[in-house]
Amino acid sequence: MATEFKSISAETARKLVDAGARMIDVRSERDWAAGHVEGADRVPRGQVDSHTVGRADSVIAVCADGSKSKRTAKRLAKAGYSAYHLTGGLRAWDAAGFPLRSTDGNRPTIL
Secondary structure, eight states, X not given: OOOOOEEXXXXXXXXXXXXXXXXXXXXXXXXXXXOBOTTOEEOOGGGOSHHHHOSOSEEEEEOSSSHHHXXXXXXXXXXXXXXXXXXXXXXXXXXXXXXXXXXXXXXXXXX
């Protein structure tokens, strides 16, 4: 059983996602709608558990700047997941040039 999470760069997160890791965005609905990683699932931080995360070999937690997702990754690791925390959050993802999408009809942005 895993007990520690790993902090990873946006580049490493992208490789893990491409290899099948599940990315969960722990931000609010409003923040998610403004901009998120395509293919990520929105799971509010207070609702993250084995039922909402499901069966996944690897889970990457993400938020805007990495502060909330770090606590989530720690909790996931304690629950036995191979958990990762995206250092710098979506801001780091965006700075690395990786795409974001929005669902609110506007240009993707990070709130």
